[in-house]
Amino acid sequence: MSKRYDALVIGAGPAGASAAYWLAQNGHSVLVVERKRFPRDKTCGDGLTPRSVKQLTDMGLAEPLSDFHRYDGLRSIAHGVTMELAWPQHPDFPDYGYVVRRRDLDEMVAERAVKAGATLWQGCEAIEPTLENGIVTGATVKHKDTGTLENVSARYVVVADGANSRFGRALGTTRDRKYPLGMAVRGYYRSPRHDDPWIESHLDIVDRSGDHVPGYGWIFPLGDGRVNVGVGLLSTFSGWKDINTSKLMETFVDVAPSYWGLSAETAEGPVTGGKLPTGGSVTPNVGPTWIVAGDASGSINPFNGEGIAYAYETGRMVAGVVDQALTSGDGLALQQYPELLVETYGLYFKVARLFVKIIGNPAVMRELTRVGMQSRTLMEWVLRIMANLLRPDEIGPAEAAYALVEKIVALTPEP
Numbered sequence: 001m002s003k004r005y006d007a008l009v010i011g012a013g014p015a016g017a018s019a020a021y022w023l024a025q026n027g028h029s030v031l032v033v034e035r036k037r038f039p040r041d042k043t044c045g046d047g048l049t050p051r052s053v054k055q056l057t058d059m060g061l062a063e064p065l066s067d068f069h070r071y072d073g074l075r076s077i078a079h080g081v082t083m084e085l086a087w088p089q090h091p092d093f094p095d096y097g098y099v100v101r102r103r104d105l106d107e108m109v110a111e112r113a114v115k116a117g118a119t120l121w122q123g124c125e126a127i128e129p130t131l132e133n134g135i136v137t138g139a140t141v142k143h144k145d146t147g148t149l150e151n152v153s154a155r156y157v158v159v160a161d162g163a164n165s166r167f168g169r170a171l172g173t174t175r176d177r178k179y180p181l182g183m184a185v186r187g188y189y190r191s192p193r194h195d196d197p198w199i200e201s202h203l204d205i206v207d208r209s210g211d212h213v214p215g216y217g218w219i220f221p222l223g224d225g226r227v228n229v230g231v232g233l234l235s236t237f238s239g240w241k242d243i244n245t246s247k248l249m250e251t252f253v254d255v256a257p258s259y260w261g262l263s264a265e266t267a268e269g270p271v272t273g274g275k276l277p278t279g280g281s282v283t284p285n286v287g288p289t290w291i292v293a294g295d296a297s298g299s300i301n302p303f304n305g306e307g308i309a310y311a312y313e314t315g316r317m318v319a320g321v322v323d324q325a326l327t328s329g330d331g332l333a334l335q336q337y338p339e340l341l342v343e344t345y346g347l348y349f350k351v352a353r354l355f356v357k358i359i360g361n362p363a364v365m366r367e368l369t370r371v372g373m374q375s376r377t378l379m380e381w382v383l384r385i386m387a388n389l390l391r392p393d394e395i396g397p398a399e400a401a402y403a404l405v406e407k408i409v410a411l412t413p414e415p
């Protein structure tokens with residue numbers, strides 16, 4: 001009879017690798033199935049904030065991480081004003097981030113999980129859940145090189161299969177379409193400023209004819225001769241469905257500051273895109289024997305499109321409750337997870353969702369960035385809120401953000 005694992009993890013991205021690492025670290029038998037083979041690309045901005053660095057450090061990866069490009073903070077550009085904002089000092093998070101291609105990052109973390117004791121099957125896709133008396137007992141896994149199907153049995157199944165989450169949908173998860181959904185594309189460019197100490201974000205994009213184009217842009221230096229360039233927008237932006245992100249990218253590359261040296265000639269590889277499910281938009285996120293982490297649970301921060309840190313964090317939370325279930329023998333331990341998510345992110349995400357709804361109005365967005373860019377103190381505060389990096393001794397993030405939203409509402413021109 002084939003082995004029964006304590007946990008089967010579906011997907012070896014940030015959420016799956018983190019869940020597998022923390023479960024293996026606690027002595028449980030874990031199988032991770034990943035449909036691709038490492039090293040594999042994943043469309044992303046490749047930006048790691050201090051929240052991500054903390055999680056990676058906790059997984060013992062501070063040293064290998066230090067081989068990559070470390071940066072000090074955010075250069076924010078809007079309305080012709082440029083402001084360099086260092087990451088804040090914080091008791092729990094470092095004051096620096098990294099930019100690491102997902103090709104390198106995800107392999108590094110998956111290897112770490114394996115070192116901790118997890119088994120990783122690459123080129124293996126979980127096709128569908130297996131059920132006994134209506135209860136999920138594992139998955140049918142396809143070995144992609146041979147086409148062989150194999151039933152894997154596990155006490156608990158961790159769903160970490162990313163934004164489209166086909167496996168999660170097969171279990172009945174759905175994304176609430178009222179929640180903001182991000183759409184973003186990125187490409188790599190060779191650049192003389194590849195080792196810039198700031199990641200750069202453009203809060204407004206103005207084309208050559210002087211027209212404001214909805215969306216935001218970023219340029220993240222990789223330190224290896226290249227930069228990651230991308231544009232994004234949210235479903236809360238008015239008319240978002242009519243916006244062609246590839247065209248938006250062309251416009252951004254055309255108008256981006258010349259010091260980056262971006263052009264069709266310096267482009268490397270194709271421009272690719274993806275969806276960003278935000279704000280805890282996917283439910284249910286737990287069943288009797290299965291539990292969902294990362295993008296599959298819609299855990300991206302609506303404020304800034306950051307999802308890697310939240311994937312590591314939710315993967316770790318999932319590992320925590322699965323560990324309790326395994327140790328106590330009581331599967332009900334899993335049911336703490338929704339409450340844990342609400343405690344950790346509930347109010348913050350709620351405010352973020354409200355905020356992005358408000359800035360969906362282009363006039364408000366312009367007014368906000370115009371006012372914000374006149375005050376360094378305000379922008380430093382905005383950065384701390386948006387990156388979820390307020391110190392515990394400061395006023396609670398939610399209250400602070402509510403106050404910010406109130407300010408924005410006050411600035412909103414009457415219709």
Ligand SMILES: Cc1cc2nc3c(=O)[nH]c(=O)nc-3n(C[C@H](O)[C@H](O)[C@H](O)COP(=O)(O)OP(=O)(O)OC[C@H]3O[C@@H](n4cnc5c(N)ncnc54)[C@H](O)[C@@H]3O)c2cc1C
Pocket residue numbers: 010011012013014015016033034035036042043044045046047048049124125126127160161162163166167184185186230272273274275276293294295296300305306307308309311
């Ligand atoms: C254009 C773009 C830019 C972004 N920029 C940033 C950024 O700069 N910083 C940031 O923090 N976040 C960014 N994000 C968000 C970030 O990429 C995600 O939040 C993050 O990858 C979520 O990790 P995950 O593990 O949940 O999912 P994923 O990273 O998508 O990993 C899921 C894994 O599961 C595997 N898989 C899927 N289905 C199966 C199956 N059935 N069987 C086996 N394996 C399966 C996939 O191959 C994949 O490896 C960006 C997203 C996009 C689209």
